[in-house]
Amino acid sequence: MTRSASAEDARRTLAGVRRGRLPVFCADDARPVGRVEGWLTSPGHGRYLLVRSGWWSSTVRRVALSDVGSVESRGVLLRLDHEHFLKQPPYVPDEDLALAAYEALLTVAPLRYAAVRFIQIQVRDGVVRLSGHVANEVHRRLAVQRVYASPGVLRVEDDLVTDEQLVKAVALAMVPYRELQPSRVRIRADAGRVILEGELESPHDIELAISVAGSVPGVASVESRLWARARSARRRPPRPSQERRLVMIVPGEVCPPSRSVS
Secondary structure, rough: OOOOHHHHHHHHHOOOOOOOOEEEEOOOOOEEEEEEEEEEEEEOEEEEEEEEEEEOOOOOEEEHHHEEEEEEEOOEEEOOOHHHHHOEOOOHHHHHHHHHHHHHHHOOHHHOOOOHHEEEEEOOOOOEEEEEEEOOHHHHHHHHHHOOOOOOOEEEEEEEEEHHHHHHHHHHHHHOOOHHHHOOOEEEOOEEEEEEEEEEOOOHHHHHHHHHOOOOOOOEEEEEEEOOOOOOOOOOOOOHOOOOOOEEEEOOOOOOOOOEEO
């Protein structure tokens, strides 16, 4: 085979090739390693030749456009040797990859069933984005590692927020306000829901605490169990259960910057 003028010429030549018809050869092997499955154009990630190998348990691999050497009527010649071809990442359709990512999360015992419903999975061209809430840093790392290990995942964009991060972020947001000091407001978080408890001087301070907590990125909702200090010693303050309020917050961007695993 003679090499084509450019990889782009190869793409144009293969544009009309029927799937599964044209064999693919490595640079060091006269036997075909598979057949052309198609082309994948991934915005931001380049173009790939999809090569299906095997009969009974076939695998589709991504081969970068730059690794395509030439295209002729009898087949496609890659610039890769057989060993490097086998190391190319597998290709899995996004819908199947999203299901695989979900099943991978179910293998993490702390996240199984209850916690997984607070995690959102988005897949595009092999890149999986995880967002939502988990309890702590250990759970976050486990979720990212298990999803990244799924065949076909090129990269994991980690936008998960932990409840630990939310508690710290809300506490820091309240530091500038003298009336909302830690000795007065206790902060907890559960799957993005921030719970405020304690006794403040006035209803105005309660509204301020709710507003400050709700403005923290990543907070899904604020539940107030705060109560105002009684003005008269004869009047006992109402119990927190009588003052509970649940305030829904329009989700903003998550607290930490997006992390990427690839």
